[in-house]
Amino acid sequence: xxxxxxxxxxxxxLARLAVPEAKAEPMAQELSAIMAWIExxxxxxxxxxxxxxxxxxxxxxxxxxxxxxxxxxxxVLVNAPRRVDNFFVVPKVVE
Amino acid sequence: MAGSxxxxxxxxxxxxxLAAKSFSAEELAAAHLDAIAxxxxxxxxxxxxxxxQALTMARASDTRRAAGDAGPLDGIALGIKDxxxxxxxxxxAASKILGNFIPPYESTVTANLWRDGAVMLGKLNxxxxxxxxxxxxxxxxxxxxxxxxxxxxxxxxxxGSSGGSAAAVAADLCLAATATDTGGSIRQPAAFTGTxxxxxxxxxxxxxxxVAFASSLDQAGPIAKTVEDAAILLRSMAGHDxxxxxxxxxxxxxFASFVGRSVKGLRIGVPDEYRLDGMxxxxxxxxxxxxxxLKRAGCEIKRVSLPHTKYALPTYYIVAPAEASxxxxxxxGMRFGLREDGANLAEVYENTRASGFGEEVKRRILIGTYxxxxxYYDAYYLKAQRVRRRIADxxxxxxxxxxxxLTPTAxxxxxxxxxxxxxxxxxxxNDVFTVTTNLAGLPGVSVPAGLDSxxxxxxxxxxxxxxxxxxxxSLASALEDSAAFRAKPTPWW
Numbered sequence: 001x002x003x004x005x006x007x008x009x010x011x012x013x014l015a016r017l018a019v020p021e022a023k024a025e026p027m028a029q030e031l032s033a034i035m036a037w038i039e040x041x042x043x044x045x046x047x048x049x050x051x052x053x054x055x056x057x058x059x060x061x062x063x064x065x066x067x068x069x070x071x072x073x074x075x076v077l078v079n080a081p082r083r084v085d086n087f088f089v090v091p092k093v094v095e
Numbered sequence: 096m097a098g099s100x101x102x103x104x105x106x107x108x109x110x111x112x113l114a115a116k117s118f119s120a121e122e123l124a125a126a127h128l129d130a131i132a133x134x135x136x137x138x139x140x141x142x143x144x145x146x147x148q149a150l151t152m153a154r155a156s157d158t159r160r161a162a163g164d165a166g167p168l169d170g171i172a173l174g175i176k177d178x179x180x181x182x183x184x185x186x187x188a189a190s191k192i193l194g195n196f197i198p199p200y201e202s203t204v205t206a207n208l209w210r211d212g213a214v215m216l217g218k219l220n221x222x223x224x225x226x227x228x229x230x231x232x233x234x235x236x237x238x239x240x241x242x243x244x245x246x247x248x249x250x251x252x253x254x255g256s257s258g259g260s261a262a263a264v265a266a267d268l269c270l271a272a273t274a275t276d277t278g279g280s281i282r283q284p285a286a287f288t289g290t291x292x293x294x295x296x297x298x299x300x301x302x303x304x305x306v307a308f309a310s311s312l313d314q315a316g317p318i319a320k321t322v323e324d325a326a327i328l329l330r331s332m333a334g335h336d337x338x339x340x341x342x343x344x345x346x347x348x349x350f351a352s353f354v355g356r357s358v359k360g361l362r363i364g365v366p367d368e369y370r371l372d373g374m375x376x377x378x379x380x381x382x383x384x385x386x387x388x389l390k391r392a393g394c395e396i397k398r399v400s401l402p403h404t405k406y407a408l409p410t411y412y413i414v415a416p417a418e419a420s421x422x423x424x425x426x427x428g429m430r431f432g433l434r435e436d437g438a439n440l441a442e443v444y445e446n447t448r449a450s451g452f453g454e455e456v457k458r459r460i461l462i463g464t465y466x467x468x469x470x471y472y473d474a475y476y477l478k479a480q481r482v483r484r485r486i487a488d489x490x491x492x493x494x495x496x497x498x499x500x501l502t503p504t505a506x507x508x509x510x511x512x513x514x515x516x517x518x519x520x521x522x523x524x525n526d527v528f529t530v531t532t533n534l535a536g537l538p539g540v541s542v543p544a545g546l547d548s549x550x551x552x553x554x555x556x557x558x559x560x561x562x563x564x565x566x567x568x569s570l571a572s573a574l575e576d577s578a579a580f581r582a583k584p585t586p587w588w
Contacts, residue, residue, distance in 0.1 A: 079431035
């Protein structure tokens with residue numbers, strides 16, 4: 001399936017990636033070439049085949065429901081782009 | 096520049112020398128730090144050198160050894176791929192978006208290495224978020240392969256994504272290195288640099304603290320100078336970790352004890368589908384040579400069929416970007432890493448991600464988002480997961496008849512930097528022989544087996560049953576003995 005510039009912009013919006021107007025068309029061509037190559041998967045008969053999400057047993061291990069660590073705001077915030085006291089400072093979300 | 100004799104040692108040789116008190120861990124670390132300082136401006140293998148930390152760790156190792164308290168890797172000077180989080184030491188995944196990220200925690204794999212006494216020399220260059228096969232997607236610029244074609248000065252790729260790890264080992268800038276492999280990122284660079292690379296069974300090594308790319312495929316492993324060195328290092332890296340829910344709760348064998356064991360009577364499969372049209376004749380010839388070596392060592396050779404091989408790469412380029420687009424959603428500029436300005440929150444996200452991610456990473460995020468988006472999920476993502484099952488089933492069927500498979504590692508020798516950047520699909524084809532094992536979760540080893548006509552190293556790959564790295568180490572050491580690969584790059588740096 002061919003991907004056009006409008007689709008690139010829609011997907012970029014979903015992925016929260018700014019794509020400049022001038023880049024949308026070249027990106028569409030690149031992605032179309034990759035997707036065209038991927039289309040060959042349609043040759044494979046997969047009727048009744050269970051999708052494989054993981055190579056390991058899918059039973060999720062459970063741990064004891066106890067507090068194992070925490071209470072370390074300085075470690076949590078050490079890489080914050082902006083911080084005040086023990087808070088991340090983020091752009092205004094609600095007007 | 097001719098290095099100190101200490102940097103020319105194997106990991107095993109260094110362990111023996113340390114045990115015999117022929118030299119100290121501090122001398123060993125200092126020799127490597129000197130070599131790095133001289134070579135790195137030319138090779139760009141390290142993105143961060145940590146000399147103070149290395150010498151401090153080495154002195155502590157010498158103290159432990161003097162007290163009779165040395166661990167299995169005590170004093171061994173290692174390079175660490177920058178995908179591993181190291182507490183208090185900048186970890187970037189070679190991406191601008193992580194900026195100056197200083198992890199407040201240690202990855203389990205590196206914690207295991209320090210527990211066993213190893214010394215960190217620094218953090219190694221790589222493709223951004225491990226997405227690439229040539230190291231050219233790194234925000235720090237590409238690594239240059241220490242190898243050059245005979246009579247040429249053209250800079251070559253060391254492969255990727257673990258290009259820094261492979262180049263550093265090949266150029267004697269560490270005794271061995273950690274690496275990671277999502278589609279071939281340990282084995283292809285090992286083949287391009289004349290080193291040994293091991294991708295263990297999925298789940299052998301904890302993914303905790305390893306920057307995530309495609310979680311169902313990512314697996315850590317060693318790049319080393321010899322098969323034995325790789326076996327020693329893997330034993331320390333591996334082990335169950337409750338912090339990674341996909342980590343396998345199984346015993347870690349003494350992998351080195353399998354090195355040098357007889358391979359007589361083992362059945363080796365040679366998959367028909369790996370003989371590609373247009374494959375360089377030197378690679379076919381080396382493969383045939385490898386078959387002959389194993390035959391002489393007493394193995395029984397069988398032709399096998401893995402009919403869905405050609406679909407592995409297209410499957411990978413749905414599964415890996417889908418998982419990556421989800422994993423990389425965390426880079427939003429709020430809690431760590433780069434943050435760019437914008438008129439509103441959505442613009443802050445979009446501008447941060449647009450300026451922080453490189454072109455290949457963006458491409459894969461867009462593919463991943465596209466194949467997971469409404470209306471395409473079944474057609475692409477579920478379809479790929481079903482083909483993935485077929486690929487795993489092919490291996491299961493083959494392993495009813497054989498104990499391991501022998502293939503080339505990569506479809507070419509190292510190519511020139513810049514040669515393939517403009518064509519993503521041709522770059523992706525580098526992983527054609529390696530990606531199948533990631534999809535199936537199986538272990539694979541690349542062993543340097545010869546040089547091509549221009550003097551560049553070529554590798555052979557062994558693929559084994561899940562959790563049967565032991566057999567692979569025996570076979571890899573048989574290949575290593577037969578190939579007697581002693582070539583080293585001629586230092587030009």
